[in-house]
Amino acid sequence: MKKDIICIVCPKGCMIHVDYDENGINSMEGYSCKRGIDYATAEILSPTRMITSSVKIDNAKYTVCPVKTSCPVNKDKIQDVMKNICCVQVQAPVKQGDVIIKDVCGTGADIIATQTLEEEKQL
Amino acid sequence: MPIHACWGGTRVVKEFNLVIIGGGPAGMAAALEAYALGIKDIAILERDDSLGGILKQCIHNGFGLHVFKEELTGPEYALRFSEKIKDTDITVLLNTMVINAEKNKTLYAVNPDFGFMTIKAKAVILAMGCRERSRGALRIPGANVAGIFTAGTAQRFVNMEGILPGTKAVILGSGDIGLIMARRMTLEGIKVLGVYEIMDYPGGLTRNIVQCLDDFNIPLHLSTTIVKIHGIGRVTGVTTAKVDKNMIPIKGTEEYVECDTLLLSVGLIPENELTEQMGVGMYQVTGGAYVDQDLETDTEGIFACGNVLHVHDLVDYVTMEGQKAARSAKAYIDESMEQKKTKPEIKVVPGNGLRYVLPQHIYLKDNDEKIRVFFRSKARYKDVLVRALINNEVIAKKKVIRLIPSEMESVEIKASDLYIKTDNGINLKDLVIEVEQ
Numbered sequence: 001m002k003k004d005i006i007c008i009v010c011p012k013g014c015m016i017h018v019d020y021d022e023n024g025i026n027s028m029e030g031y032s033c034k035r036g037i038d039y040a041t042a043e044i045l046s047p048t049r050m051i052t053s054s055v056k057i058d059n060a061k062y063t064v065c066p067v068k069t070s071c072p073v074n075k076d077k078i079q080d081v082m083k084n085i086c087c088v089q090v091q092a093p094v095k096q097g098d099v100i101i102k103d104v105c106g107t108g109a110d111i112i113a114t115q116t117l118e119e120e121k122q123l
Numbered sequence: 124m125p126i127h128a129c130w131g132g133t134r135v136v137k138e139f140n141l142v143i144i145g146g147g148p149a150g151m152a153a154a155l156e157a158y159a160l161g162i163k164d165i166a167i168l169e170r171d172d173s174l175g176g177i178l179k180q181c182i183h184n185g186f187g188l189h190v191f192k193e194e195l196t197g198p199e200y201a202l203r204f205s206e207k208i209k210d211t212d213i214t215v216l217l218n219t220m221v222i223n224a225e226k227n228k229t230l231y232a233v234n235p236d237f238g239f240m241t242i243k244a245k246a247v248i249l250a251m252g253c254r255e256r257s258r259g260a261l262r263i264p265g266a267n268v269a270g271i272f273t274a275g276t277a278q279r280f281v282n283m284e285g286i287l288p289g290t291k292a293v294i295l296g297s298g299d300i301g302l303i304m305a306r307r308m309t310l311e312g313i314k315v316l317g318v319y320e321i322m323d324y325p326g327g328l329t330r331n332i333v334q335c336l337d338d339f340n341i342p343l344h345l346s347t348t349i350v351k352i353h354g355i356g357r358v359t360g361v362t363t364a365k366v367d368k369n370m371i372p373i374k375g376t377e378e379y380v381e382c383d384t385l386l387l388s389v390g391l392i393p394e395n396e397l398t399e400q401m402g403v404g405m406y407q408v409t410g411g412a413y414v415d416q417d418l419e420t421d422t423e424g425i426f427a428c429g430n431v432l433h434v435h436d437l438v439d440y441v442t443m444e445g446q447k448a449a450r451s452a453k454a455y456i457d458e459s460m461e462q463k464k465t466k467p468e469i470k471v472v473p474g475n476g477l478r479y480v481l482p483q484h485i486y487l488k489d490n491d492e493k494i495r496v497f498f499r500s501k502a503r504y505k506d507v508l509v510r511a512l513i514n515n516e517v518i519a520k521k522k523v524i525r526l527i528p529s530e531m532e533s534v535e536i537k538a539s540d541l542y543i544k545t546d547n548g549i550n551l552k553d554l555v556i557e558v559e560q
Binding site: 012064 | 179311
């Protein structure tokens, strides 16, 4: 199989052509440094992404609290993780760094709050 | 007419050494740096109910790689500053709108706690940020209907208020906020039908094209724009069309796309109404103030930084500019800043291939100061040399691998070089920054 990958490690944006099959990568061209090789290899073998989203929150100034995964997770898991995140409802106060979901979908990553939201008295 | 004349009751008058207008990344960085330098009586005037500015709604990551050497989300980046400000005696006035300002650094503001206030400052740092270009600025013909949002408005709805703007969306413009919102809306279950860009290259960072569009198979249509908006009450669709090299829509290429939401990500405008009220000189191309190498405007003691001065690509650069403005304000308040009016100054002008430069003028000094001149290109270049010329002599050169309009670049110039090349400040010629042909 062949795949073209735009390297995003630096602003140069090399177009890397990768030839691969189920046993791994056969050949690669178009990169200009080792970081490009590493990036393209990871993109073919196990692409990962940080996921950022929000969860519902009660008794806070806003109705949602922003969250992120504590580390990048496998790209195929994005939809599963999102389904988990959207079922969660938290209560204020929440502090940045608080764990909202532990080991989300068995990815090894936690969902953590990225904002501090105080408890607000509801009028 | 003095504005306070029409207000009855007690008039609150406050005096500060340094007043910073705007509590976003530029304002917070300026305040903390000023505090660290020992300026007493600093105030931040912020119109929202908390510090952080637009970072609070930018919940995606990718902030802070330069300043903190790690990848943070917007709210996390903002907290690094707002938490520190809590531990200082910097006066933070929230829900505070500055409604008028004078050249003598008297500001008029309102908030629910004090009502109308007159605020006097020795030095002012402008850090009001920017706002988005709207449909009105684009003049897209068609129905005047609900469902048309700037990308940033939709971002605030989704990320802070938990409201989804629609179910089927089209995005006009491939600026970074539009790309980020394409991914964000997709994750929240909104069908994003495509991103349409009038230019023949994307406006946003490559990283965002890959991670926000390619990852989710969202098509990017280059050299394509929206020529009509349809609907009664609510958007029901848009007509797109290819454009020629003069960006004129090509007849016969029109396509109808059914959607209920249209997001606009078509550029940002520095928010300079107050700057203009103060009578500060403006630079047409950036839409921000005309500044020298100390980020001082043409009005003594008024400094500008961040997106109100020129629109940046990265918040890290906004932070650094805020810190720099604070250092200049400190020198001004201490009266250690050299009397500029008596100094010779030269203009900095964009030459071949460049759209703008910043600063736009430099006061000549015979010292070892290094002056960084920022610039943006008009077109895309690969492997070019950018040079600084004065009197047809090259005083600085920089090799740039990739020069594109959406990525700001800079070149460093030695103050002493400028001084020597102008015959000790006598033979004043413009400093030209250009792409070598």
